[in-house]
Amino acid sequence: MSGRLDIVIVGGGTAGWMCAAACAAKLDPRRYRVRLLESEEIGTVGVGEATLPQMKDFNDFLGLDEREFMAATQASFKLGIEFVNWGRQGDRYIHPFGTFGRPVGEADFFSYWARANIAGTAAPLFDYCFPIVMAKADRFMLPNGNPDDVRNAFSYAYHLDAFLYARFLRRWAEARGIERVEGRIVDVERDGEDGRIAAVTMASGARVAGDLFIDCSGFRSLLLGQTLDVGLEDWSHWLPCDSAVAVPSARSDAFTPYTRATRRSAGWQWRIPLQHRTGNGYVYASRHISDDAAAAALLANLDGEALADPRVLRFKAGKRHQGWSHNCIAMGLAGGFLEPLESTSIYLVQVAIMHMLTLLPAEPAIDPALPAEFNRVLDIEYDRIRDFLILHYVANAADAPLWEQVTSMKLPDTLRDRIDRFRHRGHVPAYRDGLFGPTSWQAVFVGQGIVPQAADRLADILPDAVLAERLDALSATIAYGVQSARDHAAFVSDYCPAPAP
Ligand SMILES: Cc1cc2nc3c(=O)[nH]c(=O)nc-3n(C[C@H](O)[C@H](O)[C@H](O)COP(=O)(O)OP(=O)(O)OC[C@H]3O[C@@H](n4cnc5c(N)ncnc54)[C@H](O)[C@@H]3O)c2cc1C
Numbered sequence: 282m283s284g285r286l287d288i289v290i291v292g293g294g295t296a297g298w299m300c301a302a303a304c305a306a307k308l309d310p311r312r313y314r315v316r317l318l319e320s321e322e323i324g325t326v327g328v329g330e331a332t333l334p335q336m337k338d339f340n341d342f343l344g345l346d347e348r349e350f351m352a353a354t355q356a357s358f359k360l361g362i363e364f365v366n367w368g369r370q371g372d373r374y375i376h377p378f379g380t381f382g383r384p385v386g387e388a389d390f391f392s393y394w395a396r397a398n399i400a401g402t403a404a405p406l407f408d409y410c411f412p413i414v415m416a417k418a419d420r421f422m423l424p425n426g427n428p429d430d431v432r433n434a435f436s437y438a439y440h441l442d443a444f445l446y447a448r449f450l451r452r453w454a455e456a457r458g459i460e461r462v463e464g465r466i467v468d469v470e471r472d473g474e475d476g477r478i479a480a481v482t483m484a485s486g487a488r489v490a491g492d493l494f495i496d497c498s499g500f501r502s503l504l505l506g507q508t509l510d511v512g513l514e515d516w517s518h519w520l521p522c523d524s525a526v527a528v529p530s531a532r533s534d535a536f537t538p539y540t541r542a543t544r545r546s547a548g549w550q551w552r553i554p555l556q557h558r559t560g561n562g563y564v565y566a567s568r569h570i571s572d573d574a575a576a577a578a579l580l581a582n583l584d585g586e587a588l589a590d591p592r593v594l595r596f597k598a599g600k601r602h603q604g605w606s607h608n609c610i611a612m613g614l615a616g617g618f619l620e621p622l623e624s625t626s627i628y629l630v631q632v633a634i635m636h637m638l639t640l641l642p643a644e645p646a647i648d649p650a651l652p653a654e655f656n657r658v659l660d661i662e663y664d665r666i667r668d669f670l671i672l673h674y675v676a677n678a679a680d681a682p683l684w685e686q687v688t689s690m691k692l693p694d695t696l697r698d699r700i701d702r703f704r705h706r707g708h709v710p711a712y713r714d715g716l717f718g719p720t721s722w723q724a725v726f727v728g729q730g731i732v733p734q735a736a737d738r739l740a741d742i743l744p745d746a747v748l749a750e751r752l753d754a755l756s757a758t759i760a761y762g763v764q765s766a767r768d769h770a771a772f773v774s775d776y777c778p779a780p781a782p
Contacts, residue, residue: 285314292497293319296613296630298450303634305457306343320465329443330553330560331540331624334436351777353449354441355556358538360416366544374728379412379435388739395707396736416539420766432762440553469508477607492645496611505611513599520598526576527562531585536770546681556779569683600663605652668696676729707733
């Protein structure tokens with residue numbers, strides 16, 4: 282084959298088609314041939330409908346038209362996640378895609394809030410955040426690009442139909458030269474010398490050889506896990522939910538511009554509003570509730586008529602020891618899975634794609650520095666997300682066996698350290714890249730009852746009365762700004778109306 286590097290993507294779920302689309306958009310077809318193999322008979326996992334703002338970056342990177350993409354995937358906007366009953370029963374807070382307040386002099390806004398909170402003169406932290414106040418009013422507007430305007434202090438993500446998203450990307454990628462091969466892979470052939478993957482065999486008998494294989498085969502992890510025997514680093518002792526039951530329901534009047542995650546006795550329930558329906562699921566620890574009881578609890582807590590029978594999915598929290606081994610890179614569920622509480626899986630697919638493109642070998646021989654760098658970056662991303670998710674579990678009332686288990690477990694040292702630092706003076710060490718930024722940590726800490734005992738000394742500079750005045754002025758500005766946002770449902774039906782399914 283003409284000296285081109287032959288890339289074979291195995292799997293056509295969200296991960297496979299995102300990867301294929303990125304290859305179509307960015308790789309020179311004279312140097313790379315890209316094929317995607319998928320089996321309609323096996324199908325996709327069919328969930329994964331809440332995203333992070335980075336998905337907009339990915340779509341922009343491809344050059345997708347936002348309105349077209351949203352209409353094609355029945356999408357709505359997402360300003361954050363509302364957590365209900367986390368911390369204590371009856372509590373609710375929103376983890377926003379935006380910032381709290383504005384920096385004042387040397388210190389960040391949070392330090393001033395922490396100081397006023399200790400003095401008893403602050404409103405709840407969440408009142409000082411534009412996207413939260415807008416979300417609670419069920420309103421939406423696009424950021425206006427003016428860095429001085431509080432109405433610009435947010436980003437947004439999407440709720441989308443996972444099946445339609447993969448279909449949309451497939452059309453897009455095939456139109457740009459990606460070759461799709463339909464059929465089930467029944468055998469994987471390894472090179473006798475160095476153990477790399479040489480080819481896969483389809484049920485039809487066709488043999489598909491390649492230089493680089495991208496494993497997007499879902500939980501099966503057909504190439505990386507099964508063939509190359511790269512094991513899973515098991516984190517289920519920290520993240521004990523191992524099952525989910527999912528069901529779509531009829532769209533309800535509550536067309537919220539946020540995902541809802543409601544804590545339940547053996548896990549939590551998601552609610553994701555789309556244009557044509559609402560996605561729902563109960564993520565649970567099977568040790569603490571049966572599948573039937575979980576399905577019954579889910580069906581009893583829908584806000585619209587169920588549109589299908591509940592479907593059970595199994596998983597284990599963890600990541601593969603190496604996401605790139607030999608000539609195989611895993612993306613999506615084939616590379617690992619951390620439960621969907623913070624909608625991080627599609628983001629991790631995106632991170633893997635961006636690093637694959639950056640580190641892509643130019644020839645079949647692979648410099649070991651490339652997988653080493655890929656694995657280093659992905660490990661960091663997974664570790665940080667893991668800690669952030671565990672925080673949601675640990676900061677709760679121990680009001681049921683699952684919650685007794687997780688509130689008394691030994692934490693990773695990295696998370697223990699973060700909690701201690703935050704309690705001390707509200708410090709949240711920031712990362713240069715990746716998830717999650719200080720606002721996210723502050724939201725979950727404070728939302729679940731962990732507040733700083735003292736404030737950063739840099740926030741001493743304003744006199745009490747001036748600080749109180751500024752806080753009042755800020756919440757008034759935010760409340761006023763929200764009035765210029767539109768009803769979310771009306772905004773979506775004007776901006777990106779989806780055809781009836
Ligand atoms: C309960 C739950 C809720 C989730 N919620 C979210 C969320 O809100 N947000 C988020 O970002 N992520 C979420 N995720 C994760 C998200 O669903 C996945 O990350 C995403 O869908 C990518 O899946 P995938 O493409 O890796 O795998 P899949 O969708 O399973 O695709 C696997 C592909 O491999 C193919 N395949 C497998 N074996 C073979 C074979 N032998 N031959 C040929 N083809 C084969 C299949 O046909 C399919 O095309 C959730 C996951 C679960 C389990």
